């Protein structure tokens with residue numbers, strides 16, 4: 604008998620062009636896993652509106668993110684690609700899960716505390732409820748594995764907790780998902796402050812390299828990257844800037860840390876930064892070419908998202924009906 608493939612679910616917010624952090628921490632692994640798993644990849648537009656978005660820009664970002672998934676190597680024939688707001692079950696399950704989630708556990712979430720500190724003018728309920736919507740995303744598909752960067756670990760713990768809580772309050776309904784966090788590159792740091800995570804919605808564009816940056820932009824951003832005192836190129840806790848650049852270099856040149864450190868012995872910081880930039884430029888060029896072609900064929904992208912939403916909706920509604928039955932909704 605053929606063994607059932609594991610179900611994998613993940614998503615990225617259409618809050619801007621994705622960065623090399625999103626690529627290394629998440630998207631690159633999505634591509635690797637698409638043959639061995641049943642993969643469902645979502646553009647999580649409902650999550651993105653927890654921060655203020657310009658409507659026309661959000662619409663554009665959504666299509667571009669879907670195109671970028673494909674340009675990075677996700678095959679829409681093998682995987683289900685869709686936009687979160689096209690499948691209403693995500694909002695419906697969120698409401699249900701809200702009633703078994705405690706306000707205390709959401710107010711303790713690191714990302715919520717972080718984002719409310721940075722955006723005091725817009726601490727909305729959606730921002731607080733963000734992890735519950737994420738749990739609904741995952742649990743609707745009876746997901747086994749969730750490939751994400753290290754910053755999402757706490758949210759995944761909540762999703763696991765809610766699945767277990769629902770299962771024990773009613774009866775087994777949800778699969779309890781496992782995180783898949785890469786050993787290397789799970790947390791790429793800002794080029795301007797290596798103590799905070801690289802983020803696509805950072806106000807300072809010099810802090811990140813996005814997947815559509817030109818070779819000149821990329822070279823310039825690495826040249827300006829903040830480094831540490833000293834001149835040695837090795838990974839260590841007292842060298843957060845160089846360690847970050849080394850992680851990026853290894854990920855983009857497929858080298859281990861040891862290999863890279865040996866290769867770079869004796870190189871200056873300036874030479875090293877140039878090599879990092881070249882490695883990134885080389886890997887991004889084919890992605891950018893493919894993206895351009897894809898964006899010229901809007902009809903194809905819209906077809907992918909329509910078919911994806913239909914497939915995703917069928918699976919999601921099956922889980923949602925089960926949930927509704929168990930909690931006693933008349934149906």
Ligand code: ATP
Pocket residue numbers: 614615616617618622624625626627628629750751752753754755788789790791792800801802803804805
């Ligand atoms: P925003 O700036 O809008 O909050 P973001 O850049 O933090 O966005 P998300 O859309 O929240 O990106 O995350 C998409 C995926 O990329 C998640 O799996 C997340 O864990 C991963 N990720 C985000 N930032 C990094 C990073 N700096 N290093 C590694 N992985 C990351």
Ligand code: LTN
Pocket residue numbers: 612613614615616647650736737740741749750751755758
């Ligand atoms: N919160 C995630 C994005 C996200 C997600 C998901 C990731 C929303 N729903 C489900 C994995 C599975 C983030 O990276 N900020």
